[in-house]
Amino acid sequence: MLYAILAVMTAVFFVLGVRRDRRRVANAVWLGLTLVFGFLWLVSRDDLPEWLDSALGYAVAVAVIGAVLVLPIALIINGVMMLRREGRSLGNLLSLLTGLAIIALGAVFVFALTSGRTWVHAVVGSLVLVAAYVAFLFVSLLLYSIIYGKTGRRTGFAAVIVLGAGLVGDRVPPLLAGRLDRATKLYRREVAAGHAPVIVVSGGQGADEDTSEAAAMRGYLIGRGVPDDVIVLEDRATTTEENLKYSRALLDERGHTGRTVAVTNNYHVFRTAVLARRLRMKTEVIGSRTASYFWPSAFLREFVAILAKRPIPHVLVCAVVVGLYLFVVLV
Structure with a gap:
């Protein structure tokens, strides 16, 4: 029930934010939170039909496999294509670097699981939490960017x-x-x-x-x-x-x-x-x-530029989340 209440609250904030001004970054965050709490509410229910419960399980499995295996490989391939077609630059390297970073994070995570050292768990856990926050922001901004681009006025311009x-x-x-x-x-x-x-x-x-x-x-x-x-x-x-x-x-x-x-x-x-x-x-x-091949690196560049405009709130959020995690793990 708590997740349902949170989903409704964030959905209300999202609608009010859009009505106030469609161009607010906060709208993307409210949209992402609505989807997260809505999903948590759905999977936490005990009265779901068996077919729906199974479908959700398969969907989660596919999403995890896609994020861990398919996505980084696709990003690396896209990065190589960008370098060949658009030339060498930091912007064109973004999809390649992101794919390699995801693979590296996965490898470090597996190492942490096999290690019994507390400090390893603390460091790797902190990295995973920061990566999860960045991924949440990226997906939220991507989804809202698509919504923004598909809606709004199209005529009557001076x-x-x-x-x-x-x-x-x-x-x-x-x-x-x-x-x-x-x-x-x-x-x-x-x-x-x-x-x-x-x-x-x-x-x-x-x-x-x-x-x-x-x-x-x-x-x-x-x-x-x-x-x-x-x-x-x-x-x-x-x-x-x-x-x-x-x-x-x-x-x-x-x-x-x-x-x-x-x-x-x-x-x-x-x-x-x-x-x-x-x-x-x-x-x-x-x-x-x-062009479809240009999209991944281009939107990654846009994402970085949006975060760079106001980095302090994101740094504070990561600091609080990591601080709480380290307190639980170490204390």
Whole structure:
């Protein structure tokens, strides 16, 4: 009964949080807690039908095997693919490193089970608890990011902000082309509805780029039939936060006060929305499709970036959990 009460309470907080502002990271945490307490309530019941009880047991077994064996191998394979297709960088290494970390943690856990030393149990147990907390946050943010990307307003925008991504020389690569194609569809939909939104293309020039991202994006849009006079260039931004901040400044200069939508890739949608909220921008965020092989490393990068914005609460939670665990084990 306790789990049922907790599940209902966290579900209420989740609904209230979404109604207040869909762009809150706390919404993802409340969603995750609702699912955890709901599952615990379900498995703790004694009156479940036999078929459902068996199905839950099989589901747990499959989830454990998948997390311990299938997931790390899949991440390692994805990491190798990222290195071959996208080049060597820390961001492209994330899925490979995560897969190796899961395997290493599993090996250390097995070692701890065979060891009779208390300090080994204490250290390994602490690592497992921290890993479990990080995994909970990751799954919660992943699920809520999908929900956020599939919901929300899709029409009635006075301005469309397209966030830049890296160029290949002066050429728009497929990742950025997907954002521009999505923005073009939004523009045409608004025109068909009798509106005339402006499109802000935002992105500066990198050291390895022959032109600014904004200029290349403008050329791409014109080539797809978008009128030049509705395109506004923002060619200074080098980060997502700057994309939003500088684009808003340009729109303010032009007196645009209507609804605004930012377009990026689907893995990047929720972090962009979080940043827009922190900048106090009333902006929807819509995502374009991303190649499936690019998703794991890309979302891992987004996850790290979200945690890095406010690390102290997560450090405190881990410290409290590990402290309680060590007290039980050692004292």
